Amino acid sequence: MxxxxxxxxxxxxxxxxxxxxxxxxxxxRGHASxxxxxxxxxxxxxxxxxxVALMLVTALSAIFISDPAVPNIAGFSAIHLLxxxxxxxxxxxxxxxxxxxxxxxxxxxxxLYVSACLIAGAFTLMPGRFLGHMLxxxxxxxx
Numbered sequence: 001m002x003x004x005x006x007x008x009x010x011x012x013x014x015x016x017x018x019x020x021x022x023x024x025x026x027x028x029r030g031h032a033s034x035x036x037x038x039x040x041x042x043x044x045x046x047x048x049x050x051x052v053a054l055m056l057v058t059a060l061s062a063i064f065i066s067d068p069a070v071p072n073i074a075g076f077s078a079i080h081l082l083x084x085x086x087x088x089x090x091x092x093x094x095x096x097x098x099x100x101x102x103x104x105x106x107x108x109x110x111x112l113y114v115s116a117c118l119i120a121g122a123f124t125l126m127p128g129r130f131l132g133h134m135l136x137x138x139x140x141x142x143x
Contacts, residue, residue, distance in 0.1 A: 001067050001130045010065060011131065013057035018121055021113045024048040028106070048109075052090055055116065059086040067130070079120070086116050 001007070027044035062083055066075035089112040096104040125132045136142050 010061040013054045017054040018117045020047055020051045024051045059083045
């Protein structure tokens, strides 16, 4: 597999989502009633919308990425199962907000960040994966 424009878009959006996610999660910590003039809720909303947009780009671009070296069905491998999980989780998180379920929204977003960004991101750094191969072989020269 080589670095195509599609993979570059996917990878850039994913890395940016990993970086922006903690800002969105941190910015909402605390109580707005104790911080009436705080910018943190605005920061939370701005970083949250940016993170959601990046996750949508990451998930939707993944639809068109396939590696024939990985076992797949019609070009879709097991990692592609994250696409509907991400899309459904984002839908669920916004639905929870619309219904006033802030706690459910928070839990959904935290679990989505952990599963789709941290855990899936860690798997992409394995030596046999494209990004892992670039990291360990080309950039660090370890493998």
